Amino acid sequence: MIIVLKPHPTPDVVQHVLERIEALGLTPHLSQGVARTIIGVIGDEEKLQVQPLQAIPGVEQVVPILKPFKLASREFHAEDTVIEVKGVRIGGGHLAMIAGPCAIESEAILMEIAAGVKAAGANILRGGAFKPRTSPYSFQGLGEEGLRILRAAGDTYGMPVITEVMDPRQVDLVERYTDLFQVGARNMQNFDLLKEVGRTRTPVLLKRGMSATVKDLLMSAEYILAEGNREVILCERGIRTFEDSTRNTMDLSAVPVAQGLSHLPIIADPSHATGKPDLIPAMARAAVAAGSDGVHIEVHSCPEKALSDGPQALLPEQYARLMEDLRQLAELMGKSIDVCEGVSV
Ligand code: PEP
Numbered sequence: 443m444i445i446v447l448k449p450h451p452t453p454d455v456v457q458h459v460l461e462r463i464e465a466l467g468l469t470p471h472l473s474q475g476v477a478r479t480i481i482g483v484i485g486d487e488e489k490l491q492v493q494p495l496q497a498i499p500g501v502e503q504v505v506p507i508l509k510p511f512k513l514a515s516r517e518f519h520a521e522d523t524v525i526e527v528k529g530v531r532i533g534g535g536h537l538a539m540i541a542g543p544c545a546i547e548s549e550a551i552l553m554e555i556a557a558g559v560k561a562a563g564a565n566i567l568r569g570g571a572f573k574p575r576t577s578p579y580s581f582q583g584l585g586e587e588g589l590r591i592l593r594a595a596g597d598t599y600g601m602p603v604i605t606e607v608m609d610p611r612q613v614d615l616v617e618r619y620t621d622l623f624q625v626g627a628r629n630m631q632n633f634d635l636l637k638e639v640g641r642t643r644t645p646v647l648l649k650r651g652m653s654a655t656v657k658d659l660l661m662s663a664e665y666i667l668a669e670g671n672r673e674v675i676l677c678e679r680g681i682r683t684f685e686d687s688t689r690n691t692m693d694l695s696a697v698p699v700a701q702g703l704s705h706l707p708i709i710a711d712p713s714h715a716t717g718k719p720d721l722i723p724a725m726a727r728a729a730v731a732a733g734s735d736g737v738h739i740e741v742h743s744c745p746e747k748a749l750s751d752g753p754q755a756l757l758p759e760q761y762a763r764l765m766e767d768l769r770q771l772a773e774l775m776g777k778s779i780d781v782c783e784g785v786s787v
């Protein structure tokens with residue numbers, strides 16, 4: 443750890459900082475330049491991270507040398523993590539193609555959508571049974587009945603399924619029906635939820651919070667990993683900015699940034715990032731070109747009747763056209779897209 447002092451510190455300030463560090467049982471190494479004074483601190487970096495060193499008067503910046511996320515970091519695990527769910531691999535050159543409606547609305551509608559996305563080449567079926575809606579008066583999801591329908595559709599079409607879990611108290615119930623948990627943007631820092639899914643051995647898709655940095659996202663992943671669940675997939679789904687021509691701003695650079703910092707797979711969700719069907723194919727292609735480990739897209743057979751996020755849903759035929767492009771791009775990039783039974787195409 444390196445402590446940078448404010449410019450031209452008085453000898454008293456320097457002495458005070460040195461004493462504080464020594465009082466913590468650590469060894470300071472003082473380096474006084476013309477313009478800057480810095481102090482290198484040798485000691486247990488983990489112990490140091492919980493000390494409010496930044497609050498010592500005269501300290502400008504505290505720079506950790508080790509990353510605050512450990513299990514999620516590339517230093518800890520150099521190889522890409524590959525997660526396998528019912529024969530579908532995600533990460534390390536294998537792309538997850540997650541598709542389905544925002545919310546599960548009825549068995550008939552979900553079966554129709556599942557048939558469409560499976561035929562197009564999606565390898566994981568999505569659908570929300572518990573929906574985090576901005577308004578309490580909007581459709582909140584079918585709950586357990588929705589989970590049952592999702593499982594039935596996944597089993598019918600031989601697809602692993604993913605659904606959102608919003609509350610630590612729902613984890614057991616949701617786990618009985620799903621192959622992957624989704625932790626949504628609004629819950630990225632629901633630490634009790636992260637710990638609870640971390641205690642399971644079901645893979646977790648962790649979506650980036652709308653005002654979270656990539657490092658915040660990795661710290662949240664660390665909560666899950668620290669509980670013993672090593673199967674975390676990150677997801678860039680757009681962040682809030684001043685730009686209002688899209689629902690959110692898709693931060694595609696987050697994909698290579700996260701891949702540099704972490705071994706965990708990262709996928710992209712152009713549906714929630716753009717909110718506009720016209721923009722989704724371009725951003726999905728861009729995401730694959732940028733190296734993302736998959737794409738998460740909302741598809742509905744009748745978007746105008748959808749109970750949630752209809753305006754951003756692609757029709758199954760639009761999704762099928764996009765998948766043709768994505769398959770070509772994947773091939774160009776030497777990546778594979780597993781089909782549900784684990785056969786590579
Ligand atoms: C969703 O996937 O339907 C969803 C609510 O996503 P997010 O958490 O990214 O808003």
Ligand code: MN
Pocket residue numbers: 544545714740750751
């Ligand atoms: Mn949605």
